[in-house]
Amino acid sequence: MYRYDQFDERFVRERVAQFRAQVKRRLDGSLSDDEFKPLRLMNGLYLQLHAYMLRIAVPYGTLASRQLRQLALIADRYDRGYGHFTTRQNMQFNWAKLRDVPDILGLLADVEMHCIQTSGNCIRNVTADHFAGVAADELEDPRPTAELIRQWSSLHPEFSFLPRKFKIAVTGAEHDRAAVKVHDIGLRILRHPDTGETGYEVIVGGGLGRTPYVGKVVREFLPRRDLLAYLEAIVRVYNADGRRDNKFKARIKILVHEIGTEEFRRRVEEEFAQLDGPTINADPEEVARIAAYFAPPAYEKLPAKSNAYEAHRAANPAFATWADANVFPHRVPGYAALTISLKAIGEAPGDISSEQMRLVADLAEKYSFDELRVTHMQNVVLAHVRQADLFAVWQKLCEAGLATPNVGLITDIIACPGLDYCALATARSIPIAQALSKRFADQARQKEIGPLGIKISGCINACGHHHIGNIGILGLEKNGVENYQITLGGDATENAAIGGHLGPGIDAKDVPDAIERLVDVYLAQREDGEIFIDTVRRIGVTPFKEVFVAKTHAKSKEPENAVA
Amino acid sequence: MAQPKRVPLPAILLANDLLDGDVVFSTGNGWSRNPAEALIARDDAAADRLEAQAKADFAAQLVVDAYLVDVSIDAAGVPTPRHFRERFKTLGPSNRPDLGKQAQYASAHPH
Amino acid sequence: MPLLDRKGLKQNPFVRAEVVDETAGPNVIVPWAQVQAALAARAKDQQIGVDLPNNVAYGDVLALADQLALVTIDFPAFTDGRAFTLARRLRNNGFQGVLRARGNLIADQFPYAFACGFDEVEPSEAVYARQPEEQWLAAAGRITHTYQRNYGDAGNILDQRRAARLAKEQAHDK
Numbered sequence: 001m002y003r004y005d006q007f008d009e010r011f012v013r014e015r016v017a018q019f020r021a022q023v024k025r026r027l028d029g030s031l032s033d034d035e036f037k038p039l040r041l042m043n044g045l046y047l048q049l050h051a052y053m054l055r056i057a058v059p060y061g062t063l064a065s066r067q068l069r070q071l072a073l074i075a076d077r078y079d080r081g082y083g084h085f086t087t088r089q090n091m092q093f094n095w096a097k098l099r100d101v102p103d104i105l106g107l108l109a110d111v112e113m114h115c116i117q118t119s120g121n122c123i124r125n126v127t128a129d130h131f132a133g134v135a136a137d138e139l140e141d142p143r144p145t146a147e148l149i150r151q152w153s154s155l156h157p158e159f160s161f162l163p164r165k166f167k168i169a170v171t172g173a174e175h176d177r178a179a180v181k182v183h184d185i186g187l188r189i190l191r192h193p194d195t196g197e198t199g200y201e202v203i204v205g206g207g208l209g210r211t212p213y214v215g216k217v218v219r220e221f222l223p224r225r226d227l228l229a230y231l232e233a234i235v236r237v238y239n240a241d242g243r244r245d246n247k248f249k250a251r252i253k254i255l256v257h258e259i260g261t262e263e264f265r266r267r268v269e270e271e272f273a274q275l276d277g278p279t280i281n282a283d284p285e286e287v288a289r290i291a292a293y294f295a296p297p298a299y300e301k302l303p304a305k306s307n308a309y310e311a312h313r314a315a316n317p318a319f320a321t322w323a324d325a326n327v328f329p330h331r332v333p334g335y336a337a338l339t340i341s342l343k344a345i346g347e348a349p350g351d352i353s354s355e356q357m358r359l360v361a362d363l364a365e366k367y368s369f370d371e372l373r374v375t376h377m378q379n380v381v382l383a384h385v386r387q388a389d390l391f392a393v394w395q396k397l398c399e400a401g402l403a404t405p406n407v408g409l410i411t412d413i414i415a416c417p418g419l420d421y422c423a424l425a426t427a428r429s430i431p432i433a434q435a436l437s438k439r440f441a442d443q444a445r446q447k448e449i450g451p452l453g454i455k456i457s458g459c460i461n462a463c464g465h466h467h468i469g470n471i472g473i474l475g476l477e478k479n480g481v482e483n484y485q486i487t488l489g490g491d492a493t494e495n496a497a498i499g500g501h502l503g504p505g506i507d508a509k510d511v512p513d514a515i516e517r518l519v520d521v522y523l524a525q526r527e528d529g530e531i532f533i534d535t536v537r538r539i540g541v542t543p544f545k546e547v548f549v550a551k552t553h554a555k556s557k558e559p560e561n562a563v564a
Numbered sequence: 565m566a567q568p569k570r571v572p573l574p575a576i577l578l579a580n581d582l583l584d585g586d587v588v589f590s591t592g593n594g595w596s597r598n599p600a601e602a603l604i605a606r607d608d609a610a611a612d613r614l615e616a617q618a619k620a621d622f623a624a625q626l627v628v629d630a631y632l633v634d635v636s637i638d639a640a641g642v643p644t645p646r647h648f649r650e651r652f653k654t655l656g657p658s659n660r661p662d663l664g665k666q667a668q669y670a671s672a673h674p675h
Numbered sequence: 676m677p678l679l680d681r682k683g684l685k686q687n688p689f690v691r692a693e694v695v696d697e698t699a700g701p702n703v704i705v706p707w708a709q710v711q712a713a714l715a716a717r718a719k720d721q722q723i724g725v726d727l728p729n730n731v732a733y734g735d736v737l738a739l740a741d742q743l744a745l746v747t748i749d750f751p752a753f754t755d756g757r758a759f760t761l762a763r764r765l766r767n768n769g770f771q772g773v774l775r776a777r778g779n780l781i782a783d784q785f786p787y788a789f790a791c792g793f794d795e796v797e798p799s800e801a802v803y804a805r806q807p808e809e810q811w812l813a814a815a816g817r818i819t820h821t822y823q824r825n826y827g828d829a830g831n832i833l834d835q836r837r838a839a840r841l842a843k844e845q846a847h848d849k
């Protein structure tokens with residue numbers, strides 16, 4: 001993975017000193033609260049319901065063992081012994097103190113980490129496919145591109161005060177695991193159909209939130225060398241023309257929608273044509289320098305199938321169940337990528353204790369070339385484990401409560417922090433996830449249901465990506481009570497789709513029953529080989545809606561219960 | 565303060581400590597982390613005094629995000645915010661009873 | 676209002692006026708709406724500057740660029756970054772005159788202003804009262820080099836890496 005050189009190191013150290021000075025200037029009144037707020041946000045520091053929350057960048061989700069150990073140390077020394085992985089592959093600490101943050105940043109800098117642009121109206125942490133360098137369907141590892149963009153976007157002089165936040169995702173695979181179509185900019189690495197040269201498809205104006213849009217292709221093929229100049233052109237057009245009169249209309253998706261893809265493309269291409277590419281773009285040697293850090297690790301030559309692995313599978317059904325759900329094929333013979341589920345039944349999605357962090361770091365060091373990935377599903381991946389080692393890893397995970405065999409299944413629920421932590425929330429998310437996870441805990445039933453993604457957001461900001469959940473749940477407030485809207489048919493993959501509303505919102509206590517009924521419709525109607533989303537696509541939302549609305553209507557005659 | 569409309573009384577005033585981020589409650593002449601020690605404003609004059617204190621302590625870089633919250637008062641005289649959002653601020657995360665004020669102060673228990 | 680450049684506080688030779696005549700002095704800044712009239716009315720040795728809002732079409736400004744000694748761009752709020760882009764577009768398209776950032780920007784944005792092509796900054800009195808000269812100068816030097824090429828930072832990190840690479844190659848060749 002990428003390592004800092006002397007320039008990166010100095011940059012991050014200077015950034016820590018800068019923030020330390022900003023805190024001091026806030027305390028002595030030089031910076032007003034209104035001025036300090038955007039500055040602290042650009043350093044990942046929020047003021048939440050109970051405390052400050054510090055969001056630490058995990059660039060494109062890649063972590064080294066020593067970095068995760070340092071996060072564990074910070075969790076113990078400055079927080080409450082745990083952290084939370086977000087849907088943007090970052091880590092959040094929920095109990096940070098402003099007075100400690102400069103020191104925490106220093107500890108992060110010690111392991112080549114930072115909090116730069118994990119919030120604020122600027123270019124955010126770049127995300128990428130968590131199976132980068134592993135997946136067989138990959139044309140090119142997206143991480144060098146993501147790292148180049150990370151550097152380019154850091155403390156950008158022109159683009160640090162944009163109309164709104166700006167998110168970029170990169171994928172280099174056929175199957176889109178980075179949700180590039182619902183980002184402000186999505187980049188898909190592809191080969192030119194005629195020349196065979198690799199470049200980027202540039203998708204702009206996707207996004208979730210209040211008005212969800214699937215992004216539009218603005219450039220079908222961008223030569224690799226032009227990347228930074230083209231990004232500069234896009235963000236410049238947005239900075240100049242994006243709406244600033246209404247926070248809810250300020251994302252680039254609204255600009256693209258209002259002026260149309262054609263006009264947007266024209267403006268970008270006009271700007272791009274004016275730019276002197278060679279003075280802006282990284283030269284090929286720099287691109288190669290970065291790419292070299294992502295060269296494949298020193299794999300052993302192994303047979304494609306491990307006998308030891310097969311033997312353990314045969315002898316131990318619990319292990320086989322776990323492996324079926326959590327192991328992803330690796331393109332190198334004899335290896336596997338495994339997902340450590342942070343969705344233990346009844347627990348808060350994405351939370352991990354400092355002890356678990358240390359264990360996972362040790363496992364990565366011993367079994368996976370010292371490297372881990374954070375997924376936007378709020379899980380952790382050990383990307384290169386020998387199949388023969390899977391059993392040993394599983395045993396250690398079992399001891400730590402980290403061997404839940406549910407990746408991609410109905411209890412692998414995405415949930416934002418919601419009203420248990422978040423100051424913007426309108427309702428809680430975590431207890432809904434916990435209740436659903438308990439309801440569907442039965443392993444055989446989960447397997448029977450098959451792949452099904454539930455995503456929960458605690459407000460319209462959609463950090464839990466509810467729009468693109470096969471089943472989406474949005475927490476709102478109605479008459480002083482938490483109320484949940486259910487959507488169906490969303491999809492985060494290359495077939496990106498926004499879910500449709502099923503009907504009026506329901507009470508928290510009714511959510512598990514409602515979801516159960518949806519699952520029943522699917523089980524009753526599915527045809528051979530179909531997974532949940534296939535059935536929804538084939539039969540449409542109506543059969544689900546009928547059941548949902550009939551039941552909800554019956555329910556609404558009962559007196560409404562206030563939240564406990 | 566040019567507040568469009570004041571919350572119904574009785575009310576308490578809560579804020580976040582600038583340096584620590586903790587939720588703090590106005591006691592009338594200072595700030596407490598214990599919700600049971602919040603001064604309850606039962607009339608406009610008392611609410612005015614709370615807001616004046618909040619304004620002064622915001623200017624003095626002590627607290628941020630101060631606002632009045634309407635409460636109901638139980639038999640023991642303990643105020644509970646009427647809205648569930650602020651109720652969580654006096655308690656802590658509902659999925660972690662071991663954290664936040666609910667773990668720290670006996671009177672701050674879920675109702 | 677105070678005026679600062681990289682070296683600190685400086686004299687402001689310009690005065691603001693709605694209309695330009697001989698009494699207006701040698702260096703006059705007029706509002707954007709008055710600029711045509713001012714250019715027509717100015718005396719031979721009078722220098723004309725213009726106060727721009729941050730949302731004018733840069734082409735309209737460029738059309739007059741040769742006749743303008745100074746262009747200032749407003750920051751209605753420090754969170755509104757349009758002035759950075761407008762400055763950058765003027766510079767990218769050949770504007771050679773003095774560029775001044777004006778209004779509610781804060782000391783922490785001083786280096787960004789230079790990087791985007793501004794020469795000087797005229798902050799509001801209210802901001803300057805809290806953030807005096809030394810804070811601006813300190814802010815300018817906090818981050819020695821950034822990653823963006825072609826943003827005025829001759830020692831930007833990418834070019835430094837490139838220079839180091841070339842030096843190494845040359846040493847190798849010898």
Ligand code: SF4
Nearest residue numbers: 416422425458459463
């Ligand atoms: S979706 Fe809303 S409640 Fe959830 S984390 Fe985002 S802002 Fe907070």
